[in-house]
Amino acid sequence: MSVAEGHLGSDGATHWREERRAIVVNAIGVGVAVAAYGVSFGAISVTGGLSVLQTQVLSALMFTGGSQFALVGVLIAGGGAISAVATSVMLGFRNAFYALAMAPLLQVRGLRRLAAAQLTIDESTAMAVGRSVEHDGGRAARLAFWATGTSVFVFWNLATLLGALGANALGDPKIWGLDAAIPAGFIALVWPRLNDRRSWTIGLAAAAVALALTPFLRPGVPVLLTSVVAVVAGVLAVGKREES
Amino acid sequence: MSATWWAVILATLGCYAAKIGGHSVPERLLGRPLVREISDALPVALLMALVAVQTFAVGQTLVLDARAAGLAGAVVALLLRAPFLVVVIVAAATAAAFRHLGWAV
Numbered sequence: 001m002s003v004a005e006g007h008l009g010s011d012g013a014t015h016w017r018e019e020r021r022a023i024v025v026n027a028i029g030v031g032v033a034v035a036a037y038g039v040s041f042g043a044i045s046v047t048g049g050l051s052v053l054q055t056q057v058l059s060a061l062m063f064t065g066g067s068q069f070a071l072v073g074v075l076i077a078g079g080g081a082i083s084a085v086a087t088s089v090m091l092g093f094r095n096a097f098y099a100l101a102m103a104p105l106l107q108v109r110g111l112r113r114l115a116a117a118q119l120t121i122d123e124s125t126a127m128a129v130g131r132s133v134e135h136d137g138g139r140a141a142r143l144a145f146w147a148t149g150t151s152v153f154v155f156w157n158l159a160t161l162l163g164a165l166g167a168n169a170l171g172d173p174k175i176w177g178l179d180a181a182i183p184a185g186f187i188a189l190v191w192p193r194l195n196d197r198r199s200w201t202i203g204l205a206a207a208a209v210a211l212a213l214t215p216f217l218r219p220g221v222p223v224l225l226t227s228v229v230a231v232v233a234g235v236l237a238v239g240k241r242e243e244s
Numbered sequence: 245m246s247a248t249w250w251a252v253i254l255a256t257l258g259c260y261a262a263k264i265g266g267h268s269v270p271e272r273l274l275g276r277p278l279v280r281e282i283s284d285a286l287p288v289a290l291l292m293a294l295v296a297v298q299t300f301a302v303g304q305t306l307v308l309d310a311r312a313a314g315l316a317g318a319v320v321a322l323l324l325r326a327p328f329l330v331v332v333i334v335a336a337a338t339a340a341a342f343r344h345l346g347w348a349v
Contacts, residue, residue, distance in 0.1 A: 099266025
């Protein structure tokens with residue numbers, strides 16, 4: 001910001017400086033909170049048999065926690081590569097909708113668009129949509145997106161490395177109960193989404209379908225087939241809305 | 245190249261395709277209500293299915309072992325609004341304790 005700008009609109013400029021600081025502090029806070037997932041992910045992935053490099057590639061290049069946990073979880077459970085990839089990509093599909101919401105706000109092209117896409121995740125989108133765009137044309141929301149995305153990227157990758165290297169020293173995962181850490185990670189990921197009766201119905205129906213199919217199908221396939229539950233729920237929701 | 249590397253690379257490409265797709269495709273393609281509703285429900289269904297299978301299955305066999313105790317511990321921690329790392333540690337410690345005390349395998 002130039003001196004002239006600060007002089008001309010000193011109230012507005014001071015306000016923006018304060019808002020900017022608050023956004024950056026929030027972004028760092030979210031990054032630190034997410035680091036806890038990152039440590040768990042690194043540890044679970046490496047104790048499950050992936051290499052430190054594979055684990056780190058996922059955090060740097062895939063960079064979407066639920067999908068990373070899903071890929072590693074299905075592979076560890078012996079579900080095979082195809083089921084693991086399909087489950088992981090389906091979970092990552094929600095980012096397309098975050099991107100759809102962020103595109104008009106960010107208005108980026110070329111390399112900046114490629115970077116914005118990589119940083120389009122739960123946290124960066126949530127922090128950006130939490131800010132009103134009316135009074136400043138989206139300046140604060142854009143900063144919230146980039147600052148949160150960057151902060152989460154840095155903390156997530158450092159935490160993954162820490163967890164991966166730490167887990168190498170742990171030995172047998174069962175002694176430490178680390179096999180129970182995987183479902184605990186998934187329930188913690190889904191918990192904030194279980195905020196109404198409909199979500200609980202969808203979630204419990206999917207859990208029941210997955211368990212009912214487990215004895216009959218290859219590991220990994222039952223989880224994949226619960227996507228049908230989501231399709232049914234979607235069709236019912238749209239049908240109900242059209243009725244009313 | 246190992247199957248694990250292929251899985252890592254393909255899933256990474258697929259997830260990035262979803263991100264860049266949302267930034268690039270016209271809104272009318274992804275903005276349809278049905279697509280939106282399904283994609284809202286998808287994470288809940290898949291994650292809860294993963295919770296169930298990773299807790300109660302070994303391969304194609306359904307089992308009740310120390311992981312169930314771990315999951316119960318995790319739910320209690322979540323109800324008490326514990327942060328992510330605490331939830332995971334509580335689950336692991338509960339499962340490890342059940343095994344150590346001989347209450348579960």
